[in-house]
Amino acid sequence: MNITKAQVDALNAIITIAITKEDYSDKVEKVLADYRKNAAISGFRKGAVPMSLIQKQYGKAVLLDEVNKILQASLNDYLTTEKLDILGNPLPKMTEDFNWDNENLSFEFELGLAPQFSVDLTAKNNVIKFNVIADDKMLNDQVERIQKQYGKLISQAEVKADYEVRGTFTNEEKGINAPANFALDIFADKKVAKSFVGKKVGDVVAVGTKGLFDDDHKLMDYLKVAHDDVHGLDITVDFTIEEINAVEKAELNQELFDKLFGPGVIASVEDLKAKIKEDAEAQFAQQADQKFLNDVTDFLIESTKFDLPETFLKKWIKTVTETPLTDEQAEEEFAKAEKGLRFQLIEGKVMAENNLQITFEDLKAHTAELIKKQMAQFGQLNPSEDEINGIVARVMSNQDEVKRLSEQVMSEKMLGLYKEKVKAKSKEVNYEQFIKEMYGE
Incomplete structure (x- = not known):
C-alpha cells in the first residue's frame, strides 16, 4: 500500500491510496472461507460448497467490503499521523474507467483543508462593555409594583383611571390570544387609557398597536408577539375585560419586609x-x-x-x-x-x-x-x-x-x-x- 498527498492549493488536496492484491487477498479469502463453512446451497452439503461457487456468488461483494475497510482505516491513520486539519470529511473521487477486476487498485479522495489565520483579541474594535444600573426610576417603580402585588384588590363595577384591569388581548389574523393584567398608565397614548374608563366586565375595547407603549418591545410582553414583529406593528387588537380592581397598596412596613426577604433581613x-x-x-x-x-x-x-x-x-x-x-x-x-x-x-x-x-x-x-x-x-x-x-x-x-x-x-x-x-x-x-x-x- 502507498499513500500520497497532492496539494491542489492552500485549501484543497488529493489523497491517493494505492492498494495491491497483497493488502486485501488474505482478508477476502478468510471471509469467503467462513462463508463456505456456513453456506446452505441446494445440492451441496453444508461446508462442502465448491469455493469457485462461493467466489462467484459472494466474491465481488466481499472484495468491495474488505477494500473499503482497508481504505477507511488507512485514510484515518494517515490523517492522524500527518496531523491534517480538515473540514468536513474526505470525499471519494469517482473514476469512470475504474475496474474492480484489476489486482492493484488506486483510490483518490478530495480534502478540504482548514485555513491558516491568526486572531488578534487586542485589535482596535467598536465593542462596548455595558454596565447596566438600576436607576432611581426603576427602583421606585419596583417598590410601587411590590406594594400593588402585596396590596388588597377590591373588585369594582366599572373602570376608573387608577384601577387595574384583567382580560385578554386578541387578534385572529395575527394569532394573538394573550392574557394580561395592567393599570391604565402603561399606555403611552392617553386616549387609549381614557377609552377604558367607564367600561364594565365583558366589554371589549379596540386598541391600536402603533404607538401604544413608550417602547415597542412591550408589545412582546403584553401581546406575546415576537421581537421581529413588534417594530412598526400597526394592527387593532381587542381587549376583553374580565376583571376590574382597585388596588389598595400594601404599607411599606416591617411586616412586608419580612414577608419579602425573611425576618430582619431589611428594616x-x-x-x-x-x-x-x-x-x-x-x-x-x-x-x-x-x-x-x-x-x-x-x-x-x-x-x-x-x-x-x-x-x-x-x-x-x-x-x-x-x-x-x-x-x-x-x-x-x-x-x-x-x-x-x-x-x-x-x-x-x-x-x-x-x-x-x-x-x-x-x-x-x-x-x-x-x-x-x-x-x-x-x-x-x-x-x-x-x-x-x-x-x-x-x-x-x-x-x-x-x-x-x-x-x-x-x-x-x-x-x-x-x-x-x-x-x-x-x-x-x-x-x-x-x-x-x-x-x-
Whole structure:
C-alpha cells in the first residue's frame, strides 16, 4: 500500500491510496472461507460448497467490503499521523474507467483543508462593555409594583383611571390570544387609557398597536408577539375585560419586609431599594455579559479574514443530507452554515492559543453550582454535599447534558478571556437604554 498527498492549493488536496492484491487477498479469502463453512446451497452439503461457487456468488461483494475497510482505516491513520486539519470529511473521487477486476487498485479522495489565520483579541474594535444600573426610576417603580402585588384588590363595577384591569388581548389574523393584567398608565397614548374608563366586565375595547407603549418591545410582553414583529406593528387588537380592581397598596412596613426577604433581613425602604438594586444589577450583569460575548464574537468573525474551501464544502454538504440536494440548495445551505463554521474555527484557534481547556472538575463545579441555585429557588438553602454530589453524578451520566454543560463552561472561559484581552469601551446605562442597545435601536 502507498499513500500520497497532492496539494491542489492552500485549501484543497488529493489523497491517493494505492492498494495491491497483497493488502486485501488474505482478508477476502478468510471471509469467503467462513462463508463456505456456513453456506446452505441446494445440492451441496453444508461446508462442502465448491469455493469457485462461493467466489462467484459472494466474491465481488466481499472484495468491495474488505477494500473499503482497508481504505477507511488507512485514510484515518494517515490523517492522524500527518496531523491534517480538515473540514468536513474526505470525499471519494469517482473514476469512470475504474475496474474492480484489476489486482492493484488506486483510490483518490478530495480534502478540504482548514485555513491558516491568526486572531488578534487586542485589535482596535467598536465593542462596548455595558454596565447596566438600576436607576432611581426603576427602583421606585419596583417598590410601587411590590406594594400593588402585596396590596388588597377590591373588585369594582366599572373602570376608573387608577384601577387595574384583567382580560385578554386578541387578534385572529395575527394569532394573538394573550392574557394580561395592567393599570391604565402603561399606555403611552392617553386616549387609549381614557377609552377604558367607564367600561364594565365583558366589554371589549379596540386598541391600536402603533404607538401604544413608550417602547415597542412591550408589545412582546403584553401581546406575546415576537421581537421581529413588534417594530412598526400597526394592527387593532381587542381587549376583553374580565376583571376590574382597585388596588389598595400594601404599607411599606416591617411586616412586608419580612414577608419579602425573611425576618430582619431589611428594616427600611432604603434597605428595600438597596436589595432590589443588588438583585436587579446581578441579573443585568448576566445579560450584559452575554451581549458582550455575542458582540466580541461578531467582531472577530467580521475582522478575522480567511478563505474557506467553498467548492469542496458545497460538494460535501450534498453528501450529508438525507435527501439529495441540487447545486442551488447546497449553495443556500452553505450560506446558512458559513458564519457558524467561521466562528467554530476562530473559537478553536482562540482556545488553542490561550490553552483554554475544560476539565472534569470544571464540569462538576459548574453543575454543582447550577443545582444549588435551582434548589435554593425551591427553598432548599443548605443541601448536603452528598446530596449535591449524587445529583451531579446523575446529571453527568447523560451525554447530552454533559455536552450542554461543556458549552456553558467554555462560554464562561471565553468570556473571562475576552474581558481580560479585548480592549472594549465601557458604557454605563440604565436597563431601558440597555434594551434599546441590545436590539440595535
